[in-house]
Amino acid sequence: MNMTWMQMMKTNGERDVMHWILIASVTTIMLMLCIGCGGVGDAGKASMRLAGTVQNAETNEPIEGAQVIINGYRTQTNSQGQFALDITPPSADESIPLTIAKDGFTTYSERVRLPPDTPSYTFSEPFLLQPMADSGTVQGKLVKQQTAVTVGNALVSVITDGGATITGWSANDGLFILSGVPTGEGWLRVEHPDYLSHSQRIAIVQGSNDVGTINLLPLGTPIEVKGIVLDAEEQSPVKGATVTIAGMQAITDANGEFTIQQVPSGTQTVQVKHDDYEPLEMTTQIRGESLTLFITPKGNLPGLPYTIGGVVRKADGKPAQGALVQLLNAQTQQQMRVTQTDANGFYSFFVPAGEYIIRVQFQGYQTAEKRITLPYGGVILTDVNFELQPE
Missing domain, CATH: 2.60.40.10 (Immunoglobulins)
Structure with missing residues:
Protein backbone atom coordinates (compact mmCIF):
# COMPACT_ATOMS: atom_id res chain seq x y z
CA MET A 1 0.00 0.00 0.00
CA ASN A 2 1.40 3.36 -1.01
CA MET A 3 1.11 6.26 1.52
CA THR A 4 2.02 9.87 1.08
CA TRP A 5 4.46 11.56 3.44
CA MET A 6 1.56 13.29 5.25
CA GLN A 7 -0.28 9.99 5.68
CA MET A 8 2.85 8.39 7.16
CA MET A 9 3.26 11.29 9.62
CA LYS A 10 -0.38 10.98 10.69
CA THR A 11 -0.05 7.22 11.19
CA ASN A 12 3.17 7.56 13.16
CA GLY A 13 1.64 10.33 15.26
CA GLU A 14 -1.33 8.12 16.16
CA ARG A 15 1.06 5.37 17.14
CA ASP A 16 3.01 7.79 19.36
CA VAL A 17 -0.17 8.95 21.03
CA MET A 18 -1.28 5.38 21.64
CA HIS A 19 2.19 4.57 22.97
CA TRP A 20 2.08 7.36 25.57
CA ILE A 21 -1.51 6.52 26.49
CA LEU A 22 -0.41 2.94 27.17
CA ILE A 23 2.52 4.12 29.33
CA ALA A 24 0.27 6.47 31.29
CA SER A 25 -2.29 3.70 31.85
CA VAL A 26 0.33 1.28 33.14
CA THR A 27 1.79 3.96 35.41
CA THR A 28 -1.66 4.75 36.82
CA ILE A 29 -2.35 1.06 37.53
CA MET A 30 1.03 0.71 39.28
CA LEU A 31 0.33 3.77 41.42
CA MET A 32 -3.11 2.44 42.32
CA LEU A 33 -1.60 -0.88 43.34
CA CYS A 34 1.03 0.91 45.40
CA ILE A 35 -1.60 2.97 47.20
CA GLY A 36 -3.49 -0.20 47.96
CA CYS A 37 -0.43 -1.67 49.67
CA GLY A 38 -0.18 1.23 52.14
CA GLY A 39 2.04 3.72 50.35
CA VAL A 40 5.42 3.67 48.69
CA GLY A 41 7.33 3.50 51.97
CA ASP A 42 5.15 0.64 53.27
CA ALA A 43 5.53 -1.75 50.35
CA GLY A 44 5.31 -5.30 51.61
CA LYS A 45 4.46 -4.23 55.16
CA ALA A 46 1.77 -6.39 56.78
CA SER A 47 -1.38 -4.77 58.14
CA LEU A 217 11.48 15.01 78.12
CA PRO A 218 13.12 11.69 77.10
CA LEU A 219 14.03 9.40 80.00
CA GLY A 220 17.70 9.83 80.91
CA THR A 221 17.59 13.62 80.58
CA PRO A 222 19.31 15.32 83.54
CA ILE A 223 16.68 17.20 85.53
CA GLU A 224 16.23 19.26 88.66
CA VAL A 225 14.93 17.25 91.59
CA LYS A 226 13.04 18.95 94.40
CA GLY A 227 11.70 17.40 97.54
CA ILE A 228 11.11 17.57 101.25
CA VAL A 229 12.32 15.51 104.21
CA LEU A 230 9.80 14.98 107.02
CA ASP A 231 9.85 13.44 110.47
CA ALA A 232 7.96 10.16 110.12
CA GLU A 233 6.23 10.55 113.49
CA GLU A 234 5.46 14.26 113.64
CA GLN A 235 5.34 14.84 109.86
CA SER A 236 7.30 18.01 110.55
CA PRO A 237 10.15 19.27 108.32
CA VAL A 238 13.68 18.11 109.14
CA LYS A 239 16.40 20.75 108.82
CA GLY A 240 20.01 19.82 108.08
CA ALA A 241 19.43 16.38 106.54
CA THR A 242 21.86 15.34 103.80
CA VAL A 243 20.10 14.02 100.71
CA THR A 244 22.18 12.12 98.14
CA ILE A 245 20.92 11.12 94.68
CA ALA A 246 23.21 9.69 92.00
CA GLY A 247 26.24 10.89 93.96
CA MET A 248 25.02 14.50 94.19
CA GLN A 249 24.09 16.04 97.52
CA ALA A 250 21.98 18.77 99.06
CA ILE A 251 21.21 19.88 102.63
CA THR A 252 17.61 20.49 103.65
CA ASP A 253 16.67 24.00 104.74
CA ALA A 254 14.50 25.11 107.66
CA ASN A 255 11.41 23.93 105.76
CA GLY A 256 12.93 20.51 105.17
CA GLU A 257 13.16 21.24 101.45
CA PHE A 258 16.03 20.48 99.08
CA THR A 259 16.96 20.91 95.41
CA ILE A 260 19.53 18.95 93.43
CA GLN A 261 20.44 19.95 89.90
CA GLN A 262 21.32 17.77 86.90
CA VAL A 263 20.15 14.43 88.30
CA PRO A 264 19.97 11.75 85.58
CA SER A 265 16.33 10.71 85.26
CA GLY A 266 15.42 7.05 85.60
CA THR A 267 16.06 4.57 88.41
CA GLN A 268 18.28 6.04 91.15
CA THR A 269 19.24 5.32 94.76
CA VAL A 270 18.21 7.98 97.27
CA GLN A 271 19.93 8.30 100.66
CA VAL A 272 19.01 10.56 103.58
CA LYS A 273 21.23 11.01 106.66
CA HIS A 274 20.85 13.07 109.84
CA ASP A 275 22.57 12.69 113.21
CA ASP A 276 19.25 12.43 115.07
CA TYR A 277 17.54 10.03 112.66
CA GLU A 278 17.89 6.55 111.31
CA PRO A 279 19.48 6.59 107.82
CA LEU A 280 17.17 6.05 104.87
CA GLU A 281 18.12 4.36 101.62
CA MET A 282 15.62 3.60 98.87
CA THR A 283 15.44 3.02 95.13
CA THR A 284 13.04 5.21 93.22
CA GLN A 285 12.21 6.43 89.74
CA ILE A 286 13.35 9.98 89.08
CA ARG A 287 10.75 11.11 86.55
CA GLY A 288 10.13 14.76 87.42
CA GLU A 289 7.88 14.40 90.47
CA SER A 290 8.72 16.08 93.77
CA LEU A 291 10.05 13.64 96.37
CA THR A 292 8.62 13.34 99.87
CA LEU A 293 11.03 11.45 102.14
CA PHE A 294 10.25 10.31 105.69
CA ILE A 295 12.96 9.54 108.23
CA THR A 296 12.50 8.03 111.70
CA PRO A 297 14.04 9.38 114.93
CA LYS A 298 16.73 7.09 116.31
CA GLY A 299 15.42 4.50 118.75
CA ASN A 300 11.82 4.95 117.61
CA LEU A 301 11.49 2.30 114.92
CA PRO A 302 8.14 0.46 115.11
CA GLY A 303 7.88 -3.15 116.20
CA LEU A 304 7.19 -4.22 112.62
CA PRO A 305 9.36 -2.78 109.81
CA TYR A 306 6.39 -1.59 107.78
CA THR A 307 3.00 0.09 108.07
CA ILE A 308 1.57 -1.06 104.72
CA GLY A 309 2.18 -4.49 103.24
CA GLY A 310 0.69 -7.15 101.03
CA VAL A 311 1.21 -9.85 98.45
CA VAL A 312 1.05 -9.56 94.67
CA ARG A 313 -0.03 -12.70 92.81
CA LYS A 314 -0.57 -13.52 89.17
CA ALA A 315 -3.95 -14.72 87.92
CA ASP A 316 -2.86 -18.34 88.35
CA GLY A 317 -2.22 -17.73 92.06
CA LYS A 318 1.57 -17.80 91.81
CA PRO A 319 3.58 -14.95 93.40
CA ALA A 320 4.61 -12.13 91.07
CA GLN A 321 8.28 -11.85 91.99
CA GLY A 322 9.93 -8.60 90.93
CA ALA A 323 6.71 -6.61 90.40
CA LEU A 324 7.21 -2.85 90.67
CA VAL A 325 5.09 -1.39 93.49
CA GLN A 326 4.69 2.39 93.78
CA LEU A 327 3.19 4.34 96.67
CA LEU A 328 1.63 7.65 95.60
CA ASN A 329 0.19 10.53 97.58
CA ALA A 330 -3.55 10.24 96.89
CA GLN A 331 -4.03 14.00 96.70
CA THR A 332 -1.02 15.10 94.63
CA GLN A 333 -0.28 11.88 92.71
CA GLN A 334 3.38 12.30 93.70
CA GLN A 335 5.44 9.17 94.11
CA MET A 336 6.56 8.72 97.71
CA ARG A 337 8.01 5.21 97.74
CA VAL A 338 8.84 2.46 95.26
CA THR A 339 9.85 -1.14 95.84
CA GLN A 340 9.80 -4.58 94.23
CA THR A 341 8.13 -7.76 95.43
CA ASP A 342 10.27 -10.57 96.81
CA ALA A 343 10.21 -14.27 95.84
CA ASN A 344 6.91 -14.68 97.72
CA GLY A 345 5.33 -11.67 96.03
CA PHE A 346 5.52 -9.67 99.28
CA TYR A 347 6.06 -5.90 99.43
CA SER A 348 5.97 -3.35 102.24
CA PHE A 349 6.27 0.37 102.97
CA PHE A 350 6.97 2.26 106.17
CA VAL A 351 5.02 5.53 105.99
CA PRO A 352 2.95 7.70 108.35
CA ALA A 353 -0.83 7.85 108.45
CA GLY A 354 -2.50 9.29 105.37
CA GLU A 355 -4.27 8.54 102.10
CA TYR A 356 -2.30 6.71 99.43
CA ILE A 357 -2.58 5.03 96.04
CA ILE A 358 -0.67 1.78 95.56
CA ARG A 359 0.16 1.01 91.92
CA VAL A 360 1.53 -2.37 90.80
CA GLN A 361 3.20 -2.97 87.43
CA PHE A 362 4.42 -6.32 86.13
CA GLN A 363 5.50 -7.18 82.60
CA GLY A 364 2.79 -8.96 80.64
CA TYR A 365 0.04 -7.99 83.12
CA GLN A 366 -2.37 -5.09 83.49
CA THR A 367 -1.41 -2.30 85.86
CA ALA A 368 -3.39 -2.50 89.12
CA GLU A 369 -4.17 0.25 91.63
CA LYS A 370 -5.78 0.54 95.06
CA ARG A 371 -6.61 3.64 97.07
CA ILE A 372 -6.13 3.13 100.79
CA THR A 373 -6.29 5.09 104.02
CA LEU A 374 -3.73 4.40 106.72
CA PRO A 375 -5.29 5.50 110.04
CA TYR A 376 -3.50 7.20 112.90
CA GLY A 377 -2.69 5.34 116.09
CA GLY A 378 -0.06 2.87 114.90
CA VAL A 379 -2.39 0.84 112.67
CA ILE A 380 -0.62 -1.57 110.30
CA LEU A 381 -2.30 -2.66 107.06
CA THR A 382 -1.00 -6.14 106.23
CA ASP A 383 -3.41 -7.35 103.57
CA VAL A 384 -3.29 -4.84 100.72
CA ASN A 385 -3.08 -7.67 98.20
CA PHE A 386 -3.26 -7.74 94.40
CA GLU A 387 -4.18 -10.36 91.80
CA LEU A 388 -2.82 -9.32 88.40
CA GLN A 389 -4.64 -10.07 85.16
CA PRO A 390 -2.82 -10.76 81.87
CA GLU A 391 -2.74 -7.95 79.32
Whole structure:
Protein backbone atom coordinates (compact mmCIF):
# COMPACT_ATOMS: atom_id res chain seq x y z
CA MET A 1 0.00 0.00 0.00
CA ASN A 2 1.40 3.36 -1.01
CA MET A 3 1.11 6.26 1.52
CA THR A 4 2.02 9.87 1.08
CA TRP A 5 4.46 11.56 3.44
CA MET A 6 1.56 13.29 5.25
CA GLN A 7 -0.28 9.99 5.68
CA MET A 8 2.85 8.39 7.16
CA MET A 9 3.26 11.29 9.62
CA LYS A 10 -0.38 10.98 10.69
CA THR A 11 -0.05 7.22 11.19
CA ASN A 12 3.17 7.56 13.16
CA GLY A 13 1.64 10.33 15.26
CA GLU A 14 -1.33 8.12 16.16
CA ARG A 15 1.06 5.37 17.14
CA ASP A 16 3.01 7.79 19.36
CA VAL A 17 -0.17 8.95 21.03
CA MET A 18 -1.28 5.38 21.64
CA HIS A 19 2.19 4.57 22.97
CA TRP A 20 2.08 7.36 25.57
CA ILE A 21 -1.51 6.52 26.49
CA LEU A 22 -0.41 2.94 27.17
CA ILE A 23 2.52 4.12 29.33
CA ALA A 24 0.27 6.47 31.29
CA SER A 25 -2.29 3.70 31.85
CA VAL A 26 0.33 1.28 33.14
CA THR A 27 1.79 3.96 35.41
CA THR A 28 -1.66 4.75 36.82
CA ILE A 29 -2.35 1.06 37.53
CA MET A 30 1.03 0.71 39.28
CA LEU A 31 0.33 3.77 41.42
CA MET A 32 -3.11 2.44 42.32
CA LEU A 33 -1.60 -0.88 43.34
CA CYS A 34 1.03 0.91 45.40
CA ILE A 35 -1.60 2.97 47.20
CA GLY A 36 -3.49 -0.20 47.96
CA CYS A 37 -0.43 -1.67 49.67
CA GLY A 38 -0.18 1.23 52.14
CA GLY A 39 2.04 3.72 50.35
CA VAL A 40 5.42 3.67 48.69
CA GLY A 41 7.33 3.50 51.97
CA ASP A 42 5.15 0.64 53.27
CA ALA A 43 5.53 -1.75 50.35
CA GLY A 44 5.31 -5.30 51.61
CA LYS A 45 4.46 -4.23 55.16
CA ALA A 46 1.77 -6.39 56.78
CA SER A 47 -1.38 -4.77 58.14
CA MET A 48 -4.53 -5.79 59.97
CA ARG A 49 -7.91 -4.18 59.29
CA LEU A 50 -10.07 -3.63 62.35
CA ALA A 51 -13.76 -2.78 62.21
CA GLY A 52 -16.39 -2.05 64.81
CA THR A 53 -19.39 0.00 65.87
CA VAL A 54 -19.85 2.67 68.55
CA GLN A 55 -23.28 3.19 70.11
CA ASN A 56 -25.07 5.22 72.75
CA ALA A 57 -25.24 3.01 75.87
CA GLU A 58 -28.75 4.26 76.74
CA THR A 59 -30.45 4.33 73.34
CA ASN A 60 -28.28 1.92 71.29
CA GLU A 61 -28.24 4.55 68.54
CA PRO A 62 -25.03 4.90 66.49
CA ILE A 63 -22.60 7.63 67.49
CA GLU A 64 -21.17 9.61 64.59
CA GLY A 65 -17.80 11.38 64.84
CA ALA A 66 -16.41 9.41 67.77
CA GLN A 67 -12.59 9.42 67.86
CA VAL A 68 -11.23 5.87 67.81
CA ILE A 69 -7.55 5.29 68.68
CA ILE A 70 -6.19 1.74 68.57
CA ASN A 71 -2.50 1.15 69.23
CA GLY A 72 -1.76 4.69 68.09
CA TYR A 73 -3.80 4.57 64.86
CA ARG A 74 -6.71 7.01 64.73
CA THR A 75 -9.98 7.32 62.81
CA GLN A 76 -13.60 8.52 63.27
CA THR A 77 -16.93 6.73 63.17
CA ASN A 78 -19.31 7.40 60.27
CA SER A 79 -23.01 8.25 60.40
CA GLN A 80 -23.78 4.61 61.20
CA GLY A 81 -21.35 4.62 64.11
CA GLN A 82 -18.99 2.34 62.19
CA PHE A 83 -15.21 2.55 61.90
CA ALA A 84 -12.51 0.73 59.95
CA LEU A 85 -8.82 1.07 60.72
CA ASP A 86 -5.62 -0.48 59.39
CA ILE A 87 -2.96 -1.15 62.04
CA THR A 88 0.32 -3.01 62.28
CA PRO A 89 -0.53 -6.51 63.54
CA PRO A 90 0.41 -7.01 67.21
CA SER A 91 2.36 -10.04 68.37
CA ALA A 92 0.48 -13.10 69.60
CA ASP A 93 0.91 -12.29 73.31
CA GLU A 94 0.54 -8.52 73.02
CA SER A 95 -2.42 -6.50 74.25
CA ILE A 96 -2.90 -3.10 72.64
CA PRO A 97 -4.51 0.10 73.94
CA LEU A 98 -7.90 1.24 72.68
CA THR A 99 -9.55 4.59 73.34
CA ILE A 100 -12.90 5.93 72.11
CA ALA A 101 -14.01 9.48 72.91
CA LYS A 102 -16.89 11.73 71.88
CA ASP A 103 -18.11 15.06 73.28
CA GLY A 104 -20.91 14.49 75.76
CA PHE A 105 -20.01 10.85 76.41
CA THR A 106 -17.67 9.13 78.84
CA THR A 107 -14.35 7.98 77.41
CA TYR A 108 -14.09 4.24 76.73
CA SER A 109 -10.58 2.86 77.22
CA GLU A 110 -9.15 -0.60 77.69
CA ARG A 111 -6.38 -2.89 76.51
CA VAL A 112 -7.53 -5.53 74.03
CA ARG A 113 -6.01 -8.74 72.72
CA LEU A 114 -6.56 -9.61 69.05
CA PRO A 115 -6.40 -13.04 67.37
CA PRO A 116 -2.96 -13.61 65.80
CA ASP A 117 -2.21 -14.19 62.12
CA THR A 118 -5.42 -12.76 60.75
CA PRO A 119 -5.66 -10.00 58.09
CA SER A 120 -8.89 -8.56 59.49
CA TYR A 121 -10.95 -8.58 62.65
CA THR A 122 -14.40 -7.21 63.46
CA PHE A 123 -15.34 -6.56 67.07
CA SER A 124 -18.45 -8.68 67.61
CA GLU A 125 -20.05 -6.40 70.20
CA PRO A 126 -20.58 -2.63 69.80
CA PHE A 127 -18.62 -0.26 72.01
CA LEU A 128 -21.12 1.48 74.30
CA LEU A 129 -20.48 5.06 75.43
CA GLN A 130 -22.40 6.40 78.39
CA PRO A 131 -23.92 9.90 77.91
CA MET A 132 -22.36 12.45 80.28
CA ALA A 133 -24.29 15.73 80.47
CA ASP A 134 -22.55 19.01 81.34
CA SER A 135 -19.10 17.42 80.96
CA GLY A 136 -15.91 18.62 79.33
CA THR A 137 -13.57 17.18 76.72
CA VAL A 138 -9.83 17.57 77.34
CA GLN A 139 -7.53 17.35 74.37
CA GLY A 140 -3.98 18.25 73.39
CA LYS A 141 -0.87 17.09 71.56
CA LEU A 142 2.24 15.32 72.85
CA VAL A 143 5.67 15.93 71.32
CA LYS A 144 9.27 15.20 72.23
CA GLN A 145 10.91 18.26 73.80
CA GLN A 146 12.32 20.75 71.25
CA THR A 147 11.39 18.54 68.29
CA ALA A 148 8.42 17.90 66.04
CA VAL A 149 8.46 14.19 66.95
CA THR A 150 5.00 13.21 68.15
CA VAL A 151 4.45 10.73 70.99
CA GLY A 152 1.91 7.94 70.55
CA ASN A 153 0.59 5.36 73.01
CA ALA A 154 1.22 7.58 76.03
CA LEU A 155 -1.20 7.01 78.91
CA VAL A 156 -3.04 10.26 79.61
CA SER A 157 -5.15 10.69 82.75
CA VAL A 158 -7.31 13.44 84.21
CA ILE A 159 -7.76 13.09 87.96
CA THR A 160 -10.38 15.56 89.16
CA ASP A 161 -10.45 17.04 92.64
CA GLY A 162 -13.81 15.34 93.02
CA GLY A 163 -12.19 11.91 92.74
CA ALA A 164 -13.02 10.98 89.13
CA THR A 165 -10.30 9.49 86.93
CA ILE A 166 -10.58 9.49 83.12
CA THR A 167 -7.86 7.75 81.10
CA GLY A 168 -6.95 7.09 77.48
CA TRP A 169 -3.99 6.76 75.14
CA SER A 170 -2.54 9.18 72.61
CA ALA A 171 -2.49 8.59 68.86
CA ASN A 172 0.69 8.35 66.78
CA ASP A 173 0.17 11.95 65.68
CA GLY A 174 0.42 12.94 69.37
CA LEU A 175 -3.28 13.80 69.72
CA PHE A 176 -5.13 12.74 72.87
CA ILE A 177 -8.83 13.21 73.59
CA LEU A 178 -10.59 12.49 76.88
CA SER A 179 -14.34 13.12 76.89
CA GLY A 180 -16.91 12.95 79.67
CA VAL A 181 -14.68 14.71 82.21
CA PRO A 182 -16.59 16.27 85.14
CA THR A 183 -16.20 20.04 85.29
CA GLY A 184 -14.02 21.63 87.95
CA GLU A 185 -10.30 21.42 88.60
CA GLY A 186 -7.86 18.55 88.64
CA TRP A 187 -4.57 17.10 87.46
CA LEU A 188 -3.58 16.16 83.94
CA ARG A 189 -0.95 13.40 83.97
CA VAL A 190 1.02 11.90 81.07
CA GLU A 191 3.04 8.68 81.34
CA HIS A 192 5.19 6.90 78.77
CA PRO A 193 7.98 4.40 79.43
CA ASP A 194 10.44 6.38 77.28
CA TYR A 195 9.70 9.81 78.74
CA LEU A 196 9.57 11.64 82.04
CA SER A 197 6.13 11.82 83.59
CA HIS A 198 4.32 15.10 83.12
CA SER A 199 1.75 16.59 85.50
CA GLN A 200 -0.07 19.91 85.41
CA ARG A 201 -3.12 21.49 86.98
CA ILE A 202 -6.05 22.15 84.67
CA ALA A 203 -9.52 23.66 84.94
CA ILE A 204 -12.27 21.73 83.11
CA VAL A 205 -15.27 23.62 81.75
CA GLN A 206 -18.24 22.27 79.84
CA GLY A 207 -17.35 21.63 76.21
CA SER A 208 -13.88 21.77 74.69
CA ASN A 209 -10.73 22.16 76.82
CA ASP A 210 -7.63 22.33 74.61
CA VAL A 211 -4.44 22.26 76.69
CA GLY A 212 -2.25 22.78 73.61
CA THR A 213 1.09 21.10 72.95
CA ILE A 214 2.81 19.30 75.82
CA ASN A 215 6.57 18.79 75.52
CA LEU A 216 7.87 15.54 77.02
CA LEU A 217 11.48 15.01 78.12
CA PRO A 218 13.12 11.69 77.10
CA LEU A 219 14.03 9.40 80.00
CA GLY A 220 17.70 9.83 80.91
CA THR A 221 17.59 13.62 80.58
CA PRO A 222 19.31 15.32 83.54
CA ILE A 223 16.68 17.20 85.53
CA GLU A 224 16.23 19.26 88.66
CA VAL A 225 14.93 17.25 91.59
CA LYS A 226 13.04 18.95 94.40
CA GLY A 227 11.70 17.40 97.54
CA ILE A 228 11.11 17.57 101.25
CA VAL A 229 12.32 15.51 104.21
CA LEU A 230 9.80 14.98 107.02
CA ASP A 231 9.85 13.44 110.47
CA ALA A 232 7.96 10.16 110.12
CA GLU A 233 6.23 10.55 113.49
CA GLU A 234 5.46 14.26 113.64
CA GLN A 235 5.34 14.84 109.86
CA SER A 236 7.30 18.01 110.55
CA PRO A 237 10.15 19.27 108.32
CA VAL A 238 13.68 18.11 109.14
CA LYS A 239 16.40 20.75 108.82
CA GLY A 240 20.01 19.82 108.08
CA ALA A 241 19.43 16.38 106.54
CA THR A 242 21.86 15.34 103.80
CA VAL A 243 20.10 14.02 100.71
CA THR A 244 22.18 12.12 98.14
CA ILE A 245 20.92 11.12 94.68
CA ALA A 246 23.21 9.69 92.00
CA GLY A 247 26.24 10.89 93.96
CA MET A 248 25.02 14.50 94.19
CA GLN A 249 24.09 16.04 97.52
CA ALA A 250 21.98 18.77 99.06
CA ILE A 251 21.21 19.88 102.63
CA THR A 252 17.61 20.49 103.65
CA ASP A 253 16.67 24.00 104.74
CA ALA A 254 14.50 25.11 107.66
CA ASN A 255 11.41 23.93 105.76
CA GLY A 256 12.93 20.51 105.17
CA GLU A 257 13.16 21.24 101.45
CA PHE A 258 16.03 20.48 99.08
CA THR A 259 16.96 20.91 95.41
CA ILE A 260 19.53 18.95 93.43
CA GLN A 261 20.44 19.95 89.90
CA GLN A 262 21.32 17.77 86.90
CA VAL A 263 20.15 14.43 88.30
CA PRO A 264 19.97 11.75 85.58
CA SER A 265 16.33 10.71 85.26
CA GLY A 266 15.42 7.05 85.60
CA THR A 267 16.06 4.57 88.41
CA GLN A 268 18.28 6.04 91.15
CA THR A 269 19.24 5.32 94.76
CA VAL A 270 18.21 7.98 97.27
CA GLN A 271 19.93 8.30 100.66
CA VAL A 272 19.01 10.56 103.58
CA LYS A 273 21.23 11.01 106.66
CA HIS A 274 20.85 13.07 109.84
CA ASP A 275 22.57 12.69 113.21
CA ASP A 276 19.25 12.43 115.07
CA TYR A 277 17.54 10.03 112.66
CA GLU A 278 17.89 6.55 111.31
CA PRO A 279 19.48 6.59 107.82
CA LEU A 280 17.17 6.05 104.87
CA GLU A 281 18.12 4.36 101.62
CA MET A 282 15.62 3.60 98.87
CA THR A 283 15.44 3.02 95.13
CA THR A 284 13.04 5.21 93.22
CA GLN A 285 12.21 6.43 89.74
CA ILE A 286 13.35 9.98 89.08
CA ARG A 287 10.75 11.11 86.55
CA GLY A 288 10.13 14.76 87.42
CA GLU A 289 7.88 14.40 90.47
CA SER A 290 8.72 16.08 93.77
CA LEU A 291 10.05 13.64 96.37
CA THR A 292 8.62 13.34 99.87
CA LEU A 293 11.03 11.45 102.14
CA PHE A 294 10.25 10.31 105.69
CA ILE A 295 12.96 9.54 108.23
CA THR A 296 12.50 8.03 111.70
CA PRO A 297 14.04 9.38 114.93
CA LYS A 298 16.73 7.09 116.31
CA GLY A 299 15.42 4.50 118.75
CA ASN A 300 11.82 4.95 117.61
CA LEU A 301 11.49 2.30 114.92
CA PRO A 302 8.14 0.46 115.11
CA GLY A 303 7.88 -3.15 116.20
CA LEU A 304 7.19 -4.22 112.62
CA PRO A 305 9.36 -2.78 109.81
CA TYR A 306 6.39 -1.59 107.78
CA THR A 307 3.00 0.09 108.07
CA ILE A 308 1.57 -1.06 104.72
CA GLY A 309 2.18 -4.49 103.24
CA GLY A 310 0.69 -7.15 101.03
CA VAL A 311 1.21 -9.85 98.45
CA VAL A 312 1.05 -9.56 94.67
CA ARG A 313 -0.03 -12.70 92.81
CA LYS A 314 -0.57 -13.52 89.17
CA ALA A 315 -3.95 -14.72 87.92
CA ASP A 316 -2.86 -18.34 88.35
CA GLY A 317 -2.22 -17.73 92.06
CA LYS A 318 1.57 -17.80 91.81
CA PRO A 319 3.58 -14.95 93.40
CA ALA A 320 4.61 -12.13 91.07
CA GLN A 321 8.28 -11.85 91.99
CA GLY A 322 9.93 -8.60 90.93
CA ALA A 323 6.71 -6.61 90.40
CA LEU A 324 7.21 -2.85 90.67
CA VAL A 325 5.09 -1.39 93.49
CA GLN A 326 4.69 2.39 93.78
CA LEU A 327 3.19 4.34 96.67
CA LEU A 328 1.63 7.65 95.60
CA ASN A 329 0.19 10.53 97.58
CA ALA A 330 -3.55 10.24 96.89
CA GLN A 331 -4.03 14.00 96.70
CA THR A 332 -1.02 15.10 94.63
CA GLN A 333 -0.28 11.88 92.71
CA GLN A 334 3.38 12.30 93.70
CA GLN A 335 5.44 9.17 94.11
CA MET A 336 6.56 8.72 97.71
CA ARG A 337 8.01 5.21 97.74
CA VAL A 338 8.84 2.46 95.26
CA THR A 339 9.85 -1.14 95.84
CA GLN A 340 9.80 -4.58 94.23
CA THR A 341 8.13 -7.76 95.43
CA ASP A 342 10.27 -10.57 96.81
CA ALA A 343 10.21 -14.27 95.84
CA ASN A 344 6.91 -14.68 97.72
CA GLY A 345 5.33 -11.67 96.03
CA PHE A 346 5.52 -9.67 99.28
CA TYR A 347 6.06 -5.90 99.43
CA SER A 348 5.97 -3.35 102.24
CA PHE A 349 6.27 0.37 102.97
CA PHE A 350 6.97 2.26 106.17
CA VAL A 351 5.02 5.53 105.99
CA PRO A 352 2.95 7.70 108.35
CA ALA A 353 -0.83 7.85 108.45
CA GLY A 354 -2.50 9.29 105.37
CA GLU A 355 -4.27 8.54 102.10
CA TYR A 356 -2.30 6.71 99.43
CA ILE A 357 -2.58 5.03 96.04
CA ILE A 358 -0.67 1.78 95.56
CA ARG A 359 0.16 1.01 91.92
CA VAL A 360 1.53 -2.37 90.80
CA GLN A 361 3.20 -2.97 87.43
CA PHE A 362 4.42 -6.32 86.13
CA GLN A 363 5.50 -7.18 82.60
CA GLY A 364 2.79 -8.96 80.64
CA TYR A 365 0.04 -7.99 83.12
CA GLN A 366 -2.37 -5.09 83.49
CA THR A 367 -1.41 -2.30 85.86
CA ALA A 368 -3.39 -2.50 89.12
CA GLU A 369 -4.17 0.25 91.63
CA LYS A 370 -5.78 0.54 95.06
CA ARG A 371 -6.61 3.64 97.07
CA ILE A 372 -6.13 3.13 100.79
CA THR A 373 -6.29 5.09 104.02
CA LEU A 374 -3.73 4.40 106.72
CA PRO A 375 -5.29 5.50 110.04
CA TYR A 376 -3.50 7.20 112.90
CA GLY A 377 -2.69 5.34 116.09
CA GLY A 378 -0.06 2.87 114.90
CA VAL A 379 -2.39 0.84 112.67
CA ILE A 380 -0.62 -1.57 110.30
CA LEU A 381 -2.30 -2.66 107.06
CA THR A 382 -1.00 -6.14 106.23
CA ASP A 383 -3.41 -7.35 103.57
CA VAL A 384 -3.29 -4.84 100.72
CA ASN A 385 -3.08 -7.67 98.20
CA PHE A 386 -3.26 -7.74 94.40
CA GLU A 387 -4.18 -10.36 91.80
CA LEU A 388 -2.82 -9.32 88.40
CA GLN A 389 -4.64 -10.07 85.16
CA PRO A 390 -2.82 -10.76 81.87
CA GLU A 391 -2.74 -7.95 79.32
